[in-house]
Amino acid sequence: xxxxxxxxxxxxGRFAIVASKFNLEIVARLVGGAKDALQKYRVxxxxxxxxxxPGAFELPLVARRLANSKKYVAVICLGAVIHGDTDHYxxxxxxxxxxILQAGLMTGVPVLFGVLTCDTEEQAxxxxxxxxxxxxxxxxxxxxxxxxxxxxxx
Numbered sequence: 001x002x003x004x005x006x007x008x009x010x011x012x013g014r015f016a017i018v019a020s021k022f023n024l025e026i027v028a029r030l031v032g033g034a035k036d037a038l039q040k041y042r043v044x045x046x047x048x049x050x051x052x053x054p055g056a057f058e059l060p061l062v063a064r065r066l067a068n069s070k071k072y073v074a075v076i077c078l079g080a081v082i083h084g085d086t087d088h089y090x091x092x093x094x095x096x097x098x099x100i101l102q103a104g105l106m107t108g109v110p111v112l113f114g115v116l117t118c119d120t121e122e123q124a125x126x127x128x129x130x131x132x133x134x135x136x137x138x139x140x141x142x143x144x145x146x147x148x149x150x151x152x153x154x
């Protein structure tokens with residue numbers, strides 16, 4: 001039996017981080033975690049492009065365009081959607097999750113879902129560098145692993 005697993009070996013190539021400007025204070029912490037993680041594993045700052053979109057709903061379109069360009073080995077999507085008083089939260093979360101998934105499936109490029117979907121701001125801050133860690137860091141590490149795993153399967 002052969003076993004394949006992604007590693008945290010520094011992959012060659014460019015990474016894109018697509019970040020939502022909505023809830024920017026929280027998202028900025030996710031971006032910081034992602035950039036720090038990539039740089040910790042020796043991805044040069046010059047090999048990281050950061051793009052901002054208005055909100056989480058817009059992440060999939062830009063992610064798919066970047067993945068289709070074949071300029072990037074992975075696209076990391078970061079955002080924060082916090083539950084409000086209406087159903088808007090449900091639509092935005094579903095659209096972002098489905099669209100990001102489809103961007104990766106349709107292009108064959110790892111497109112990572114780093115969108116916090118929280119009931120409260122406190123929960124979001126806890127997951128953006130607070131007591132629950134930084135999900136931006138987690139998603140960047142997953143991006144490195146996925147790049148390395150897919151290269152093994154090529």
